[in-house]
Amino acid sequence: MELTLPKGTRDFMPEEKIARDNIVSLLKETFKLYGYNPLETPAIENYETLASKYAGGSEILKEIYKLTDNAERKLGLRYDLTVPLARFISMNPMVKKPFKRYQIDRVWRDGPIKLGRYREFWQCDADIIGSKSMLADAELIAMASDFFRKLDMKVSISVNNRKLMNAMLESANVPRENQDDVILSIDKLSKIGISGVKKELEEKGIGYDIIDSIISVISTKGTSNLDVLDKLGRVVKTNDGINELRELLGYCSEFGLSSIMLDISLARGLSYYTGTVFEIFLEDKAVLSCSLAGGGRYDNMIGSFIGSKESMPAVGISFGLDTISDAARLLNKSVSRKSVVDAYIIPINTIRECIAMLKSLRKKNICSDMDFSGRSITKNLDYADKLGIKFVLILGEDELKKNKVNIKDMKTGDEKLVKFEDAVKLIKKNHL
Amino acid sequence: MELTLPKGTRDFMPEEKIARDNIVSLLKETFKLYGYNPLETPAIENYETLASKYAGGSEILKEIYKLTDNAERKLGLRYDLTVPLARFISMNPMVKKPFKRYQIDRVWRDGPIKLGRYREFWQCDADIIGSKSMLADAELIAMASDFFRKLDMKVSISVNNRKLMNAMLESANVPRENQDDVILSIDKLSKIGISGVKKELEEKGIGYDIIDSIISVISTKGTSNLDVLDKLGRVVKTNDGINELRELLGYCSEFGLSSIMLDISLARGLSYYTGTVFEIFLEDKAVLSCSLAGGGRYDNMIGSFIGSKESMPAVGISFGLDTISDAARLLNKSVSRKSVVDAYIIPINTIRECIAMLKSLRKKNICSDMDFSGRSITKNLDYADKLGIKFVLILGEDELKKNKVNIKDMKTGDEKLVKFEDAVKLIKKNHL
Numbered sequence: 072m073e074l075t076l077p078k079g080t081r082d083f084m085p086e087e088k089i090a091r092d093n094i095v096s097l098l099k100e101t102f103k104l105y106g107y108n109p110l111e112t113p114a115i116e117n118y119e120t121l122a123s124k125y126a127g128g129s130e131i132l133k134e135i136y137k138l139t140d141n142a143e144r145k146l147g148l149r150y151d152l153t154v155p156l157a158r159f160i161s162m163n164p165m166v167k168k169p170f171k172r173y174q175i176d177r178v179w180r181d182g183p184i185k186l187g188r189y190r191e192f193w194q195c196d197a198d199i200i201g202s203k204s205m206l207a208d209a210e211l212i213a214m215a216s217d218f219f220r221k222l223d224m225k226v227s228i229s230v231n232n233r234k235l236m237n238a239m240l241e242s243a244n245v246p247r248e249n250q251d252d253v254i255l256s257i258d259k260l261s262k263i264g265i266s267g268v269k270k271e272l273e274e275k276g277i278g279y280d281i282i283d284s285i286i287s288v289i290s291t292k293g294t295s296n297l298d299v300l301d302k303l304g305r306v307v308k309t310n311d312g313i314n315e316l317r318e319l320l321g322y323c324s325e326f327g328l329s330s331i332m333l334d335i336s337l338a339r340g341l342s343y344y345t346g347t348v349f350e351i352f353l354e355d356k357a358v359l360s361c362s363l364a365g366g367g368r369y370d371n372m373i374g375s376f377i378g379s380k381e382s383m384p385a386v387g388i389s390f391g392l393d394t395i396s397d398a399a400r401l402l403n404k405s406v407s408r409k410s411v412v413d414a415y416i417i418p419i420n421t422i423r424e425c426i427a428m429l430k431s432l433r434k435k436n437i438c439s440d441m442d443f444s445g446r447s448i449t450k451n452l453d454y455a456d457k458l459g460i461k462f463v464l465i466l467g468e469d470e471l472k473k474n475k476v477n478i479k480d481m482k483t484g485d486e487k488l489v490k491f492e493d494a495v496k497l498i499k500k501n502h503l
Numbered sequence: 504m505e506l507t508l509p510k511g512t513r514d515f516m517p518e519e520k521i522a523r524d525n526i527v528s529l530l531k532e533t534f535k536l537y538g539y540n541p542l543e544t545p546a547i548e549n550y551e552t553l554a555s556k557y558a559g560g561s562e563i564l565k566e567i568y569k570l571t572d573n574a575e576r577k578l579g580l581r582y583d584l585t586v587p588l589a590r591f592i593s594m595n596p597m598v599k600k601p602f603k604r605y606q607i608d609r610v611w612r613d614g615p616i617k618l619g620r621y622r623e624f625w626q627c628d629a630d631i632i633g634s635k636s637m638l639a640d641a642e643l644i645a646m647a648s649d650f651f652r653k654l655d656m657k658v659s660i661s662v663n664n665r666k667l668m669n670a671m672l673e674s675a676n677v678p679r680e681n682q683d684d685v686i687l688s689i690d691k692l693s694k695i696g697i698s699g700v701k702k703e704l705e706e707k708g709i710g711y712d713i714i715d716s717i718i719s720v721i722s723t724k725g726t727s728n729l730d731v732l733d734k735l736g737r738v739v740k741t742n743d744g745i746n747e748l749r750e751l752l753g754y755c756s757e758f759g760l761s762s763i764m765l766d767i768s769l770a771r772g773l774s775y776y777t778g779t780v781f782e783i784f785l786e787d788k789a790v791l792s793c794s795l796a797g798g799g800r801y802d803n804m805i806g807s808f809i810g811s812k813e814s815m816p817a818v819g820i821s822f823g824l825d826t827i828s829d830a831a832r833l834l835n836k837s838v839s840r841k842s843v844v845d846a847y848i849i850p851i852n853t854i855r856e857c858i859a860m861l862k863s864l865r866k867k868n869i870c871s872d873m874d875f876s877g878r879s880i881t882k883n884l885d886y887a888d889k890l891g892i893k894f895v896l897i898l899g900e901d902e903l904k905k906n907k908v909n910i911k912d913m914k915t916g917d918e919k920l921v922k923f924e925d926a927v928k929l930i931k932k933n934h935l
Contacts, residue, residue: 074590084542085542103843103870110516113509115509117506117509133573136572144510171872177546181572181573191547206873325858326862411535438538443601443631443634
């Protein structure tokens, strides 16, 4: 039997997992700091839930991993964390609103595998259910900005509003049946440019007059975000999107966010967004061009799930663990350790005393390990070196007589005969 | 559409998830302290890997959730974390040994649902690959003991050795073809007693002479663990198991473990164990009788997986997150919070100033939140109360003029008009 991994799945070796766990820890801390509570939903959902027309849409249906249990019930692996959240809110109507929750968990999509796209991957989501206020949208953006600042990553944040997008399409007289197609093309503006969008719209059979109107409105420029909104206000018929964006940008500046960029071509695909949409990129797109996080407002989805006419306002953000990890690595901001161990003990006929040392180190909260196999010093030093362990403690009978221990700094090669307490101090000093 | 959860799966509401996350955090810290590094393997494995005859055995085959991808590849959800570890070691032969890894992750078994048994659940495993030494076995037990001490749970630890079990069966002349059946019955001794074991063996058609010999050897009692081993040493023909147990118990006492109990009926089912086996229970079994953790040595499994004749020594422990959570709750040792939020701000026409306070609290690492919806004070206080938030800060125009804020202790009901800095001190003091 030749052992392989299923296509699109990965093992994360300790070195990579330690780095990813650090990012996840920082995300969790940040989510909690902003008042988001953890929620866990199962990986398996009823297929019917996942395939609901109010869920991820028809495109995603092809990518659901289907399974049946022994009783022939139709199940599937979740493809995102939003549909399970909607299902949870529907099943638990008594949950106090606003309900702020985060979930950092695996999702699965049996889709095409590209560079940086996998079939099993992690999403890190925070959502507020039950608040209409643009303060909620602004807070999510502020939280993301705070997170990337703590990661020491310079990012740019683009925002838009789907109501504004709809109003722009209306003002350009785009027929209802073409709106989805047109949005998909406009969404690519930053990638393919005006001429690319124009070409796509022509290929989609949109009339020349309409294309000209579309290009004209999405090319609106201004001296500031608010200036662009003012200009658009004179063109579109309904001002809801513009008003929401004004409010959002106002709150963003209260939250101390200075570099929000209005991108009136941003749509975030055809999914369930109803208002605010936003995306976050590395400032230096030459390093990595895909978005690190994104989100928006989806006020209709949960209500439709419940089957109620009332909408249930909701806004959320999703961080991409893979792209953030990639960015951290590319920017050399990644914690790169092959082992969590700070001190490794080599006993030379001193197992008893070494166990005592090991116990003592661990009691002092120093991650430590010890040779259990009676290997030679050379082999042990090689092992510690390969794992990138910083300090090795060698205890032979000579050292034991002197009531001292040999401590070797694996980076510098320095070796010293010191009291155990001093070895501990040295290790602790280097860890901080 | 009526929304439900697939059978045997659960949502964990914030209150429960916060408590579980606390246990998981302590487990991770402990694993790292003992030198175990994180490894992540995918939830999906090739069906062939999971169904390997060296894997979980034929019983588990029925319980594998099967899936196929769009290219008709046969896949399955993992039912434990040990088979994926064996697969990983086989695929990555260059990994430095001993390889100490931990993994805390979901597994799935489509089996019968009983009280406390689910189809989707978490396992928390730590394993050492590549060390034959009984020091490794002892360290795992010491680590578990340390973990439960930190959780403030009194536990009892039972150990045995499969080589001793085999030697006892030999000494009782149990025919090879009956050995598995007999082990399964002996394993139940602590639950069903001597008479129960006897009855089961009779039903299984074991000869009366042999049953008498079995009962005689497994009834061996002594004044201490070592005394029992001495007595068994005079009965069995091969002493490997006894020697290993002597060594293990010696190392355990070096690690400071005083209350290890030798339980010569312990087998841990029919799975892949080859030497040491151990299980950990609450000392007070009246509170919860099922095991909280267990593990053992499985020296043959990984070698068989690789298809090599050489064995690859391995020993591991698995903690049950569900049973530990249950035990913590039953013993009132569980952290029970409905929200991570420590401070909740109610603005009364003071949104700007409240955003500034919110930013400041979060900068000071206080998990905080704020009303975004302009609700009444009464509604907001009710919300904070329902979520168990400790402090509420109320900022109206009056307070603003005085440059102070109203802080309300939700537990005592006390309300004070204080400077913001003093409010921060109060919140921080109460958090520690």
